[in-house]
């Protein structure tokens with residue numbers, strides 16, 4: 001097992017109080033597992049991804065434990081995390097490709113980044129060139145400025161760079177959302193190839209795009225209101241979702257292969273809970289057609305079939 005997350009709680013400090021963006025998240029990732037992470041906007045997906053690599057200044061680790069290969073990751077201690085970042089855990093943040101410094105050549109940027117971490121550029125250069133070729137880029141891209149590359153090329157550079165030291169875990173946050181459909185497919189295939197070649201051992205792919213999940217993920221995690229509603233093998237989520245929220249989420253999305261433009265999304269009535277002061281019990285209760293008195297108590301995230309966990313009293 002690569003990653004074990006137990007009862008993880010991460011809050012944002014605000015003037016109005018703590019936003020409980022992760023409020024008891026538990027899951028594990030097996031070696032080689034690519035997990036898609038889905039859920040409505042504001043459910044905590046980005047917060048979960050960031051928490052495993054780099055908490056930002058307003059995030060506070062208030063509870064729970066993260067283990068990588070059986071060793072605790074000191075996620076709340078940024079200086080101690082520094083030795084794990086990039087080497088053991090790596091993130092491709094949302095909008096990473098637009099964050100590339102426009103005034104620096106790609107190669108210069110990579111050299112500086114490696115140097116800042118005390119890693120010699122020269123020894124890694126042959127591997128860097130090899131991996132760039134693997135994703136269909138000529139090593140000449142290193143001499144270019146970001147503006148000279150297409151979105152898909154930049155995204156592939158970012159992927160190669162973030163996995164150059166073969167981290168155990170990669171968090172990829174919305175890496176395909178700004179790309180056209182054929183480039184999306186190429187980037188998604190490259191993620192799988194990186195796993196197959198052992199450049200990364202396991203991966204969390206945060207996405208709004210369920211067709212990407214169908215294409216590459218071994219498992220799917222569905223978040224709702226700062227907690228996981230369900231985690232299951234991808235085929236089980238599609239064929240037999242157990243959580244009423246997962247069912248509604250799937251019903252609201254187009255079928256795989258169907259383009260969004262071609263179909264109206266039905267949406268899910270109601271809105272997600274306020275994470276400043278979340279309601280007691282099941283977070284989905286107010287929007288759930290099956291809710292009753294029992295749901296005023298928080299359901300456990302129980303294993304209902306091998307590898308299939310669901311937090312719902314009503315899940316058969």
Ligand SMILES: Nc1ncnc2c1ncn2[C@@H]1O[C@H](COP(=O)(O)OP(=O)(O)OP(=O)(O)O)[C@@H](O)[C@H]1O
Nearest residue numbers: 012014019021040041042043044045046047058275
């Ligand atoms: N800097 C911040 N300060 C306070 N609250 C925040 C901050 N960043 C995020 N939040 C809150 O934390 C919760 C989870 O946000 P997060 O960005 O993790 O959701 P998400 O599922 O990734 O959403 P999206 O799909 O829109 O990226 C939301 O309620 C959000 O409003």
